[in-house]
Amino acid sequence: MTANSASDHDAACPVSIHDLTVAYHRKPVLWDVDFAAPEGSLIGVVGPNGAGKSTLIKACLNLVPAASGSVRFYGKPYREQRKIVGYVPQRESVDWDFPASALDVVTMGRYGRIPWCLPPSRKDKAAALQCLDQVGMADYARRQISKLSGGQQQRVFLARALVQDAQIYFMDEPFAGVDAATEGAIVELLHELRARRKTVVIVHHDLQTVSAYFDHVVLLNMRIVAVGPTNEVFTDENLQKTYGGRLTLLDKAAEAIAQGGHHK
Amino acid sequence: MIAMRGIPWALVAMLIPFSNAMAQSQPGTHRSITDTAVHWPGWDQVSQALLLRDYNTRVVVIGATLLGLAAGVIGTFAYLRKRALMGDALSHATLPGIALVFLILGAKNMPLLLLGAAVSGILGVLAVIGLRTIPRIKEDAAIGIVLSVFFGLGMVLFGLVQQLKTGNEAGIQSFIYGKAAAMLHRDAWLIGGVAVAVVAACTLFYKDFRILCFDEEFAGSQGCPVVVMDLAMMALVVLTTVVGLQAVGLILVVSLLIIPPAAARFWTDDLGIMTLVAGASGAASAWFGATLSAVMPRLPTGAIIVLCAGVMFFVSMMAAPRRGVIAGIWRGWSLSRRIGLQHVLRAFAEHEERYAEGVGITMQQLLAARSWSPVSLQRSLQRAIRRGEVTRGGDGGFRLTSAGRVEAARILRNHRLWELYLIRHADIAPSHVDRDADDVEHVLSEPIVRELERALDEAVAIPPSPHAEGGGV
Numbered sequence: 001m002t003a004n005s006a007s008d009h010d011a012a013c014p015v016s017i018h019d020l021t022v023a024y025h026r027k028p029v030l031w032d033v034d035f036a037a038p039e040g041s042l043i044g045v046v047g048p049n050g051a052g053k054s055t056l057i058k059a060c061l062n063l064v065p066a067a068s069g070s071v072r073f074y075g076k077p078y079r080e081q082r083k084i085v086g087y088v089p090q091r092e093s094v095d096w097d098f099p100a101s102a103l104d105v106v107t108m109g110r111y112g113r114i115p116w117c118l119p120p121s122r123k124d125k126a127a128a129l130q131c132l133d134q135v136g137m138a139d140y141a142r143r144q145i146s147k148l149s150g151g152q153q154q155r156v157f158l159a160r161a162l163v164q165d166a167q168i169y170f171m172d173e174p175f176a177g178v179d180a181a182t183e184g185a186i187v188e189l190l191h192e193l194r195a196r197r198k199t200v201v202i203v204h205h206d207l208q209t210v211s212a213y214f215d216h217v218v219l220l221n222m223r224i225v226a227v228g229p230t231n232e233v234f235t236d237e238n239l240q241k242t243y244g245g246r247l248t249l250l251d252k253a254a255e256a257i258a259q260g261g262h263h264k
Numbered sequence: 265m266i267a268m269r270g271i272p273w274a275l276v277a278m279l280i281p282f283s284n285a286m287a288q289s290q291p292g293t294h295r296s297i298t299d300t301a302v303h304w305p306g307w308d309q310v311s312q313a314l315l316l317r318d319y320n321t322r323v324v325v326i327g328a329t330l331l332g333l334a335a336g337v338i339g340t341f342a343y344l345r346k347r348a349l350m351g352d353a354l355s356h357a358t359l360p361g362i363a364l365v366f367l368i369l370g371a372k373n374m375p376l377l378l379l380g381a382a383v384s385g386i387l388g389v390l391a392v393i394g395l396r397t398i399p400r401i402k403e404d405a406a407i408g409i410v411l412s413v414f415f416g417l418g419m420v421l422f423g424l425v426q427q428l429k430t431g432n433e434a435g436i437q438s439f440i441y442g443k444a445a446a447m448l449h450r451d452a453w454l455i456g457g458v459a460v461a462v463v464a465a466c467t468l469f470y471k472d473f474r475i476l477c478f479d480e481e482f483a484g485s486q487g488c489p490v491v492v493m494d495l496a497m498m499a500l501v502v503l504t505t506v507v508g509l510q511a512v513g514l515i516l517v518v519s520l521l522i523i524p525p526a527a528a529r530f531w532t533d534d535l536g537i538m539t540l541v542a543g544a545s546g547a548a549s550a551w552f553g554a555t556l557s558a559v560m561p562r563l564p565t566g567a568i569i570v571l572c573a574g575v576m577f578f579v580s581m582m583a584a585p586r587r588g589v590i591a592g593i594w595r596g597w598s599l600s601r602r603i604g605l606q607h608v609l610r611a612f613a614e615h616e617e618r619y620a621e622g623v624g625i626t627m628q629q630l631l632a633a634r635s636w637s638p639v640s641l642q643r644s645l646q647r648a649i650r651r652g653e654v655t656r657g658g659d660g661g662f663r664l665t666s667a668g669r670v671e672a673a674r675i676l677r678n679h680r681l682w683e684l685y686l687i688r689h690a691d692i693a694p695s696h697v698d699r700d701a702d703d704v705e706h707v708l709s710e711p712i713v714r715e716l717e718r719a720l721d722e723a724v725a726i727p728p729s730p731h732a733e734g735g736g737v
Contacts, residue, residue, distance in 0.1 A: 023398060061485050087485040094479045098344060099535045108475050112486040117468040144533040161481075 005056050011075030013061065014168045014199040020069035022052070022059045026257055028067070029055050031223040037168075037216070040197040042190050044214035044230070048243050051221040053203040054090065057170045061087055073168060083112060086166030088157050088175050096146045102139040106132055110165035130221045131159040136185055151182030158189060169193065171198045176205060187213060205236075210234055234236045301431025301530025314555060321558045324444045325726040327452030328545045328554035328569065331508045332520055334459040335440050338500045339521035340528065340539045344477040345497065348525075349407050350389060350516040355505050356411045357388020359514060362439050366425045374451065381439075389498065390413050416561075442513025444554050444567025451510060458503045465500055466539065473497060474535055511554075512566035520546055523573040530584035549573035556718045603706045604644035607634065608676045609653060612664050613672035614729075621669070624661030673726060679705045680727040681716045687730055689719065694730045 009016045015037040022030040030052040037043055045053050058073045062078050073081035073182055085167055086109075106128040107120050114120055119222075132138050135155040140148060145156065148252045154174055161169055190213070204210060210217060210230065217234050218224040219242040226238040303370030316322040342348055361384030365377050388410050395406035422436055438446050449608045456670060472493045475483040484490045501521065508517045528541035553569030582589050611633040616627045630641060645662065648654040664672055685690045708716075720727075 058481070061481075063481050063484050082485070082487045085485070087482060089479065089481050093481060096663075098478045099533050099538050100474075100478060101531065101533070104535075105478070108478070108482065108486070111471055111475055111483075111488065114471065119471065 009070070009072035009075050010036065012039070013037065013072075014074060015058065015201065017056075017076075018070050018072075018074050020056075020071060021067045022055050022064060023067045023257075024055075024064075028257060029222065030059065030253055031068070033148075033220075033224055035218060035224060035227055037199050037201060039199055040194060041076060041199060041215040042194055042213065043199070043201045043216040044176060044210050045217060045218045045220055045241070046204055046207065046210055047220035047225075051242075053220055056174050056220065057087075057172055057201065057203060058123060061085065083164075084167040086161040086164040086169040087169040088161045088169065088174055090175065091150065091154050091157060093172075096148075096153060098145065100151075101142050101161075102129055102132060102137060102145055102148065105145055105156050106159045106163055109160040112164065128159070128163050131162040132156070134162060135159045135189065149179070151178040154178050154182055155185065158186065167198060169198060171200065171202045173203050175206060175209075207239070276407060316508050318376060318558075320445075321448075321450045321555075323449045324447050324565075325551060325554045327447045327455045328444050328511050328550040330452070330455045330459040330567065331504070331511055331526070331549025332546035332548070332569070333358060333543045334455070334462040334504045334546075335508060335517075335520035336524035336528075336542035336544070337539055338462045338497070338504055339546070340525040340535075340542045341466065341473045341477055341497055342501050343519055343529075344535075347395075347501070347710065348518070348522040349404070349523045349589065350392060350498075351501055351505060353392050353407045353411045353414075353510070354385045354389050354417075354502060355514045355517045357391075357414035357439070358382070358385040358506065358509060359415055360384045360421055362436060362509075363418050363421030363425055366436055367421060367428070369691035370428065371722075374448075375437075378454075378509075381509060382502055384414065384418075385502055385506060389502070393423050413591070438513070439509050439562060440513055440515060442509075442511055442516060444511040444557060444565035445561060447511055451507075455507045455511075458507045462500050462504060463543075465496065469493065470536075471495065485684075511550075512569055513564075516566045519570045519573060520550070523570070523577050524549065527573070527577040527580040530580040530587045545576050546573070599706070601644075601647070604640060605647050605651075606706055607636065608641070608644045608648050609664075609668065609672040610675050610679060611667070613676040614664075616664065616669075617726075622663065624659065624663045626661050632663070658663050675705075677726045678708050678713060682708065683730050684720050684727055685716055687707065697711045 009018060013036045015035070017035040020030060021028060023125060025037040029050075032057065039099060045056060047053055055064060059066050071078065075133050076086065103125065107124055109131070110124040112128060115125060129138065129141055132141050135158050137152060137155050140152060145153060148156065154177075158171075158174065161171070175183055178186070189199060190202075193229060196216075202214070204213070211234055214230050216228065217230045218227045218261070219233065219238050221242050225242045226233045290405055292430060305359075311454035312318050312321065316325060339348070339351075342351060346517055358381035363381070364375055364384070365373070365380035369376065391410045391414075392403070392406045395401050396403055401409075409704040422440075425436055437443075466556060470490050472483070474485065474491060475488055476493050476497070479491060483493075504521070505514075505517050508520065512520060524542040524546035525538070528538045531541055532538050547705060549572040550569050552572045553565055556568050557563045580588070583591075585591055608630070611624060612629055613632070615629065623636070645654065648668065649656065653671055654662050655665055657663055683694075687694055
C-alpha cells in the first residue's frame with residue numbers, strides 16, 4: 001500500500017475497507033471495494049450467488065488473503081483488534097456431528113482470551129451459559145450439537161459470537177434455513193446489539209426482508225454497486241444493476257486474468 | 265491445577281506404570297524371539313508373556329502398547345480433522361526414504377532409517393497438499409496418487425536393495441509388514457518418548473486442537489495460530505507413524521490412527537472422553553497383538569493388532585448404547601410395537617365412541633377398522649391383553665378394561681388434537697390429515713400436547729372426528 005493509506009482510514013470508523021481486491025486461483029472475486037461502516041448500525045450485504053459476499057467478510061478477518069487494499073477496525077489492523085471483532089460463520093461450514101455440546105461450542109467464543117495451555121475457567125463457562133440463555137437455548141446447553149435443529153444450531157453460533165463481547169460483528173447468512181422463531185430471535189438480538197452501539201455486518205440472501213432488517217445496505221456483485229442507508233440505496237434500479245444482467249466485461253476480464261495466469 | 269473436566273490429564277497417569285516397568289528392565293541380550301519354531305504355546309509361555317517375565321517380551325509388549333496409546337490419542341484429532349487418510353499417504357510415502365538409507369548405508373542403522381522415513385513421509389504429505397491446490401485434483405485423488413507413486417518408488421528401491429544381497433532385506437521387510445519382535449529396548453524407549461510428547465501436546469493444546477478440528481475459520485478469527493497448530497498436529501502424526509513402522513508395518517500403521525478413534529466415537533459425545541477411550545482401545549489392541557505374537561512368534565504382530573482393533577470397532581459399532589446399530593434397531597422395534605398397541609387401543613376407543621361404553625368388538629370389526637394385517641393385529645392385541653388393557657369376553661369379542669379405557673381415551677384425544685391442529689393451522693385437507701396425524705401422534709410428548717391444547721382451546725374433552733360420518737379411522 002501507499003504511504004498515505006493510513007490517513008484513508010478513520011479511527012472513529014468501526015470498519016473501513018480501502019481498495020480491497022481478492023482473488024482465488026488468480027481469478028478476482030472482489031474488485032476495489034471501498035466501504036466505511038457507520039457505528040452502531042445493522043449493515044446488510046446483499047448480492048447474487050458468487051458476488052463475493054462471504055469473501056468480503058473473510059477478507060476483512062484475514063481468513064482469505066487480499067490481493068491488494070486494506071481493512072481497518074477503528075483505524076487499526078485486524079491483528080491488533082481481534083478481540084473486538086466477532087464472527088458467525090455459515091452454519092454449513094462445520095461438521096455438526098463433532099463430539100461437543102452446545103455449551104462446549106459457545107465456550108469456544110472465549111478461547112481468544114483464555115491463556116495458552118489452560119482450560120476454560122468456571123467464569124468462561126458461566127459467560128457461555130448466559131449467552132446461550134440470551135438466545136433462548138439455556139435448556140439445550142448439554143445437548144450434543146448434532147441433535148439440535150438447524151435454527152438451534154444457528155442460535156448456538158450466535159451465542160458463541162455474543163460471548164466474544166465484541167464491538168463489531170460479522171455474520172455470514174445467519175438467516176439461512178432457520179425457522180420463523182429463530183428468525184424472530186435473531187432480529188431481536190440484532191436490535192439489542194444496535195442499542196448497545198455495536199456494528200453488525202450481515203451477509204443476507206432474502207431481498208424481501210432487507211428493508212425491514214437493515215439500516216444500511218451494501219449491494220455487491222464482485223464490486224460495490226451501491227452503498228448507503230437502506231431507504232435511499234435499496235431501489236429497483238440498484239437491484240437491477242446488482243442482479244440483472246451479468247457483468248460480462250468484468251467476467252471476461254477475470255477470465256482473461258485467470259487464463260493468463262496459466263499461460264505464464 | 266484448576267479442575268480440568270474433559271481434558272486427558274488421565275493419559276499422563278496411564279503412562280506412569282509403563283515407564284516404571286521399562287526402567288526396571290535389565291539390559292539383556294538382543295535376541296530375536298522369532299527364532300523359535302512354530303508350535304502351540306503351553307501355559308508357561310502364555311503366563312510368561314502375560315506377566316512380562318521375559319525381557320524381550322517386555323520390551324515388545326510395552327513398546328507396542330505405548331504406540332497404540334499414542335496413535336489412538338493423536339488419531340482422535342486427525343480423525344476429527346478428517347485427516348485420517350493423510351496418515352495413510354504419509355506411512356506409504358516413508359518407504360522410499362527407508363530403502364534409500366538402506367541403499368546408501370548398506371546396513372541397518374535405526375536412527376538414520378527413521379530419519380529417512382520421516383523425511384520422505386513429510387515429502388509425501390507436502391506432495392498431497394501441493395496437488396490439492398491444483399484445480400480439478402481433489403484430496404482423495406491427491407492422496408491416491410502420492411500413496412501409490414511413493415510406495416512404487418519405494419518398492420523399486422527395495423528391489424535394488426535385494427540385488428545388493430547384503431543380507432539386510434529382511435530388515436526392510438519388517439518395515440513393510442511390521443515385526444514387533446524385532447523391537448529393541450532402544451526402540452521401545454523411542455516410542456515411549458513419542459507417546460509422552462503426543463499426550464503432553466494433546467493435553468496442553470487441547471483447546472487449540474479442538475477448535476481447529478471443529479471450526480478452522482472461527483479458530484483463525486479467535487487468534488489461534490491455525491497453521492502452527494496444524495503443523496504441530498501433523499508432526500505428531502508423522503512421529504507416531506514413523507516410530508510405529510517397525511512394529512506394525514507401513515501398510516497397516518494407519519489403522520491404529522483411524523480405528524480406535526472411530527470406535528471411541530460410538531461411545532461418547534465428549535471429546536475428552538473420546539480421546540481417552542481411543543487411547544485406551546489403541547493401547548489394548550496393541551497390547552493384545554504384541555502379547556499374542558510373543559506367544560506365537562510366526563503370527564504377524566501388525567496384522568493381529570489391526571484385527572484386534574477391528575474387533576473392538578465392530579463391537580462398538582454394534583453394541584454402543586445410543587449410537588450403536590443394535591440400539592438403533594431396538595429403538596425402531598420398540599417404537600413400532602408401541603404404535604401397533606396404540607392403533608389397537610384407538611380402534612377400541614372409536615368403537616365405543618360410535619356405540620356405547622363397554623360394547624365388545626369382534627375380530628372382524630377390528631380387522632375392518634384399519635388396513636392392518638391379521639398377524640400384526642393379533643400381535644398388538646395379545647400385547648394389550650398381556651398389559652391388562654383389553655380382555656377377551658366369553659362371546660369371542662374383546663373389551664377394554666377400565667385402565668385400558670383411560671389409556672385409549674388419551675390416545676384418541678392426542679390423535680384428534682393433532683388432526684385438528686393440522687387442519688386449522690397447517691391447512692391440510694381433512695381427507696389427508698388422518699395419515700399425517702398417524703405418523704406424529706405416537707411421539708407426542710406431554711409438553712407438546714399441552715401446547716396443542718393451548719393452540720386449539722381444547723382443554724378437556726375428546727374433540728369429535730373431523731372426518732365425515734363413516735369416514736372412520
